[in-house]
Amino acid sequence: MPETTAPSATFSPLYQQIKALLLGSLQSGEWRPGAPIPSEMELAARYEVSQGTVRKAIDELATENLLIRHQGKGTFVASHHSEAWQYRFFSLMPDSGKKAPLKSHFLACKPIKSPSKIAQLLKTPANEQVFQIDRVQSLGGQVAVFEQIWLPKERFSGMTLDRLESWPGPLYAFYESEFATHMVRAEEKIKAIAAEATIANHLKLEPGSPLLLVERVSYTYGNKPVEVRRAHYDTRQQHYENKLN
Structure with a gap:
């Protein structure tokens, strides 16, 4: 690629073009999560641009x-x-300020026809099969979160409760290792609700207890939504922390 480009109606800066090429390599799996990418010098030679252009991308x-x-x-x-990265997408922190061990227990993993709202958020056809996963998470030995998670069945083919239970690390690391799906960003909506009976039972609370509901859509490369989750947080001894940079 030459270092100069003739202006056009679709012109974008050269470093943005290189950024798009690098992103394409990430999307295709040429460079796997955790692996090094080529040096700036190697990439500059590959794309026939300056190292400064590569560095900016x-x-x-x-x-x-x-x-x-x-x-x-x-x-x-x-x-x-x-x-x-293990806690990048987990924002529940003890009020004490001390880190507490986080433990997951998966309750269910089953294929279902996608509810219309979930299909809309995942941008998939209505009634297409998705996996629904239910789990509780404990913080410092106390049950603090009940979640329902929906994943496209086609992308996560082979997902089972046994595989989830046997995975030792974070759920997003499981997606990454077992299904070649790397979460790069998420959008959340947060509101206060009263606990329904079933959810209250999972969290060992009285029905009607106050909870924080966090609805999240997570995206992989190419701005593609691949997970929807609804997390119900008991915030009596912890709080939802969001750092804005």
């Missing part, structure tokens, strides 16, 4: 948390297996 992908720079080691594809 990589900087944007790093800002978007798709790539991680490690001083003296190189640039790596972000991975949910890394300790720094």
Whole structure:
């Protein structure tokens, strides 16, 4: 690719074009999560541009948390297996401020016809098969979260309750390792609700107890929605923390 490009109606800066090419390699799986990408010099030669152009493209992908720079080691594809990422999508923190061990217990995993709202959020045809997963999470030994999760069955073919229960790490690391699906961002809606009887039972609360409902849609590369979840949080001894940068 030449370093100069003639202006056109669809013109974009050269570094943005390189960014798009790098993103394409991430989407295709050329560079797997946790793996290093080629050096700036190698990428500059590959795309026939300057290292500065490559560096600017990589900087944007790093800002978007798709790539991680490690001083003296190189640039790596972000991975949910890394300790720094394990709590990136989990925002419930003890009021004490002390880190508490988080433990998951999966209650169910079954294929169902997608409810219309879930199909709309996943941008899939109505009534297409999805997996519905129910789980509770305990924080410091106390049940704190009840979740329902929906995943496209085609992308997550082979998902079972046994596989979920036997996985030792974060759920998003499971998606990444077992289904080649890396979550890169999420959108959430949050509101206060009163606990319905079934949800209250899972959280060991009285029906009508106050809860925080967080509805999330998570996206993989290419801005593709691949997970919907509804999490019910008991915030009597913890709070929902969101850091805005």
